[in-house]
Amino acid sequence: MSKLLSRSLKRLMIYAGLVLVCSIPAYYFIFSRLWQYELNEHNVVITAEASREDSYLIIAFVTGLTVLFFALLIVGLILVNRRISNRLWQPFYRSLAQIKGFDLHRQQPVEFEKTDIDEFTELNQSLHKLIAGNVAVYNQQKEFADNASHELQTPLAIIQSKLDLLLQSQSLTDEQYNIIEEANKALARVTRINKNLLLLTKIENSQFMEKEQIDLSALLENTLPVLASFAEDKQLTLQTDIHPGVVVEGNKILIEILLNNLVTNAIRYSPANDVIAIRLDSQSLSIANAGTAPLKQEQLFKRFSSISSQTPGTGLGLALVKQISNRYGWQIDYAFSDRLHTFTLTF
Amino acid sequence: MKILIIEDEAALAQSMGAYLSDENYLCEFAATYKEAIDKIDVYEYDCILLDLMLPGGDGIKILEEIKAQQKQDGVIIISAKNSLEDKIKGLQIGADDYLTKPFHLSELAARIYSIIRRKQFGNANIVTQNELSINLPAKTVTVNDQPVTLTRKEFDLLLYFISNKNKVISKSALAEHLSGEIADMLDSYDFVYVHIKNLKKKLQEAGCSNYLKTLYGTGYKWEI
Structure with a gap:
């Protein structure tokens, strides 16, 4: 030594x-x-x-x-x-390769070789400690996400069921019914926020790591009919220009969430009787809907930044989009021109 | 119809029991893993509502036990975990449905109804109520033997009302039912009104009496 x-x-x-x-x-x-x-x-x-x-x-x-x-x-x-x-420096490079190959999500054990040089032994020991610490925190976080989900959903379920029972009372007045409905709406919103927050935490904790080749064109074509019925309710026209065979690599659940959030946002914030233009080619996906004033770009993708009395969304939809784009190194941009809000996702 | 509610949260189990008992279901309760296993070993149920997180054991094991005994009981998993892996695992082992907390009791009743009908009637699964007749597998509706053409959402709503007879159903419960997985779409509940109006109109034009009553402005009740 x-x-x-x-x-x-x-x-x-x-x-x-x-x-x-x-x-x-x-x-x-x-x-x-x-x-x-x-x-x-x-x-x-x-x-x-x-x-x-x-x-x-x-x-x-x-x-x-x-x-x-x-x-x-x-x-x-x-x-x-x-x-x-x-x-x-051989031992150093070997340790480096070990660290490079380490994936917190898969958590395969990291074994550093013994070396007879003081500094490297010390380095390996510290790395070992650091990784063990990270793994512990990661597992704790994951467990927390799961537990938080359970702990919150159950009381929410109790409230929901009690409201439903209350609704069955024989002697309700219109006013009382409306109070229950207001509570119902708020409860639905809390539920959605909770769901999306958990999803964000899970993505941040590097869950959903499984990757596959996804035919984005086909996925989008399948998603649109489901959402189209909501567009119809607002008399919106979906104008699509989808190039076939656009393939990306990613997690199917996450990509579906991303598509859903972008399209539902366009449907939600578009004025009635208008047009939503969806365009997909091998480089990018863009979704445009009509609007009156530009949105605050720097606030747009932050959690809860969009929430206001006029926008009853969860305030997490675009944060999720951003998080998922970041994961795959994609770029999500927003632009406002010709009275059109356009979101562009560049692969 | 016998239903076993396996749920450790007493307040929730009691709500489910209270709602379902009105609909001619006989409800029994199990609050722990052991109680559940004991009941399943001895009795037959038409439908079992299974919470996955139980004191004393994993709900999935109960499901495995039911399947190992080759029981025909329908099983609906009711879980606080909205994780896709759990859902796929549960359905693979042989659960009939998966419901994430929180849920509307009317949604639960609709799921139970559809499973029990499917299990007991198979392909001859036709619900008849006076002049109205609904063929569940074929998704067709006739009034006085005359076919009525309904959209998928209208058919869905009709079935939802039928499985929640004489219950007040709020607009928000209907909105949630109709929007399904895309819950983020729920800001405006107005679309519910359009579908209900169309359903009512189509049934009335075909000569069906008005079973669907509007209460308190935006609540609905299928009365017979």
């Missing part, structure tokens, strides 16, 4: 020392050759001029030799460093 830094440093120092030791005989050899050459050439007549010429020569040789060894040192260091790094 040793530190990462001391390992690589040791090897690099050994190499540098080796190069320096090698340079000593090289210097000795070059200088003795130089000396001999000078003796032969000039017969050691030391004049001021010759001595200056000598010093230039020596400087040139020393510089050349030093540059050579420096280059040797650098190239060697790079090579040695690369080799050491490759070997030293």
Whole structure:
């Protein structure tokens, strides 16, 4: 067990020392050759001029030799460093691959290999702790979503059943009946909000991870007739331009929710006797309905931002759309022009 | 007709019992896993309402037990969990229907009615009431032997009223029934009125007496 830094440093120092030791005989050899050459050439007549010429020569040789060894040192260091790094960082890369391959949803156990380097051992231990913590929180959240669902739905069911029973009383006045109906409506809304909130939580918790190839064109064609009857109730015309064979990858339940929410929104907020235009091609899906004023774009996809007395929706429909688009890396945009609200989903 | 209500929430079980008892159903109750198993072992029921989360055991096991004993009892799962996996699992094991809490009692009555009719009459499943006759499998209606053409929603509504005879049904319950899974569509309940008006008109024009009464402005009751 040793530190990462001391390992690589040791090897690099050994190499540098080796190069320096090698340079000593090289210097000795070059200088003795130089000396001999000078003796032969000039017969050691030391004049001021010759001595200056000598010093230039020596400087040139020393510089050349030093540059050579420096280059040797650098190239060697790079090579040695690369080799050491490759070997030293192996455990790190293996841990990295493990983390990359980890999927919180599938929760397969992560086993890090043992290494004899302090830092990596420490890193692996911390990662292990982190992942175990995340898995625990994830499971807790999932359980919470399930429990919250149960805990809330049952009292809601009791209220609902009691209202239905109350309705059967013989001596109800119109006023009392209307009070019950108002309560019924509010209850239906609470139920929907609860359902959608749970759905959002589930998507955030990375449930619904199963993916398949979905023929979006066919799915949309199947969805529209169901919704069309609601459009008819408002005398709306559905104008469709659906290119066949548009295939996306995703979870069927989520994609259905996404389509449903976008189309129902258009039906809900469109004035009566108008047209809803739905267009699907290989790049995008766009749904346009008439409107009078642009909506607040930055608020649109936030939870509960759209809720007001005029819009009795759950305030979660578009948040769900956004969440699902994010999951698949799709882009959802809103634009208002020519008195048309247009939502465009780009795959 | 005997119905077993397996539900640990006493207030809810009591509401269901009170509503169903009026409709000539005899209701028995089980509040725990053990009670439920004991009753199923000994008695036959026409329909069993099964809550999945019970003290002492998983409701799915009760369903498996019913199927293992090859009982013909109809089973409706009533669950607080609106999870698709649970629903598919339940129906695969052999439940006849799946209802998510909260629900309208009239919806429950309609589901029970349809299961009991299907189990007992099979393809000869024709409901007759004086001049009115409804063929459930074929989804056709005749008045004085003359066929009446109804849309799918009108037929649905008629059946809903028939299975909730002499009960006041609120407009919101009808809206929820008609919109089915797309509950987000429920902001305006006006569409209910249109369908009911058409249904009433068609039946009356065919010579059917007016069984469908309007109460308190927006409530409805099928009176016989």
